Amino acid sequence: MEPAEANSWKQRIKELAYQSGFSAIGFTSGAHLEGLKEYLEERIGLGYQLSFEDKDLQKRVDPKATWPLCETVVALAYPLPLSVKPREGEGVLARSAVGEDYHRLVRKALDSLISSITTAGWPGQGPLIQVDTGPLNERAFAKRAGLGWIGKNQQLIIPGVGSFVVLALILLDQALPSDEPMESRCGECTRCVQACPAQILGQARFQASRCISYLTQSKECLSESQQSSIGNRIFGCDTCQEACPHNRNRLDMEEELENAGEGIVDTRGVDLWDTQHLTKSQFMRQWKNSAAGWRGKGILQRNAHLALQNLNMIKR
Structure with missing residues (x-):
């Protein structure tokens, strides 16, 4: 794909993502995340791995381990719904657990986006998608794609949006221009x-x-x-x-x-x-x-x- 066409597709996908309900979008290459595998290995050595984390570390850091044709990773953020706080004496749900399962909501938005991309004439193969349960480390790829920064609370914080979002990934088999990672804006706040x-x-x-x-x-x-x-x-x-x-x-x-x-x-x-x-x-x-x-x-x-x-x- 020529540079002009790649830039055009990047802008088009951004527009379609916002139309599908996403609040932020960023692009990064399909290359593996440098340093993450070693960090994960260190966590395992310390006994910090969670019971439901994927055990195949290569698949968590390398898109090509899941799909060898991957050239671009698109990171997206979908806003969690607004909700009412509990009354006295009630139990509390996190916002991610309120209402319809966010996996379904985000997959619907992704299906709408993929359909729009295909209708627009995407020249590559059908994209692959991931919402939370896939192997790739979504937060790390979202950070590299310039979506936001990892705050001191370990959450991805998106400027003007915050962190109450669900992250999703789209894998593309065509190379599109990458966005620059963002520096932390937490400052001295604790x-x-x-x-x-x-x-x-x-x-x-x-x-x-x-x-x-x-x-x-x-x-x-x-x-x-x-x-x-x-x-x-x-x-x-x-x-x-x-x-x-x-x-x-x-x-x-x-x-x-x-x-x-x-x-x-x-x-x-x-x-x-x-x-x-x-x-x-x-x-x-x-x-x-x-x-x-x-x-x-x-x-x-x-x-x-x-x-x-x-x-x-x-x-x-």
């Missing part, structure tokens, strides 16, 4: 470090297995201190992101819409008693199509029980 309930941010090595979000999804036996640290969280944890100044605009929007009493259909609140006593049919109806349902009924029931204990609504 609000997320101070707010983290597990106090694991700002360390030399980030131990994700101690993150409250991970604990709410883990099927491992939790210690008493871990059980207490979950608080009334049912799935996920947004605390470090809520403390981030780059998410202030979004939080203000949620507060304004909530005060107006209109415009929001989703809530982050969960009835703890109902969740603790979920039947199989109730789980299938209420949770199966949500991002919080993927770990099964038992995890939600356990977390609801712990939340009731932590709120002193039942005895330990």
Whole structure:
């Protein structure tokens, strides 16, 4: 593909991505991520690997290990829906677990985008897509594609958008111009470090297995201190992101819409008693199509029980 045509396609794909509902897009080459494999190997050596991480490290860092024809990786961010905060005595869902499963929402947007690219006459083979469950490290590729920077809270922060987004990747078999990576804009701010309930941010090595979000999804036996640290969280944890100044605009929007009493259909609140006593049919109806349902009924029931204990609504 000639340079002029490549630039034209890059601009066209950007326009189509925004039309499909994405809030940010960046481009990088299909080359492997330098240094990431060694970093991941170090984490494994320290015992920091999470139970549901892909064990094939090469596939996590090299697009060509998944698709040898890959020449360009397109990184995209899809905004999570606005939602109402829980009422007193309710359990809390992270924003990524509210409403319809974000995997489905983003795949719909990706399907729309791929269809538009194909209709526009894309000269290559059909692109490959990935949303969260694929092998490639989406956050690292998004950083290299200039989408944003990795904040002190380990989240990808996008200028003017924040971090309450879902990341997705598109692999293309044609070389398009890459975007430049972005320098961190966290500066001296340590609000997320101070707010983290597990106090694991700002360390030399980030131990994700101690993150409250991970604990709410883990099927491992939790210690008493871990059980207490979950608080009334049912799935996920947004605390470090809520403390981030780059998410202030979004939080203000949620507060304004909530005060107006209109415009929001989703809530982050969960009835703890109902969740603790979920039947199989109730789980299938209420949770199966949500991002919080993927770990099964038992995890939600356990977390609801712990939340009731932590709120002193039942005895330990």
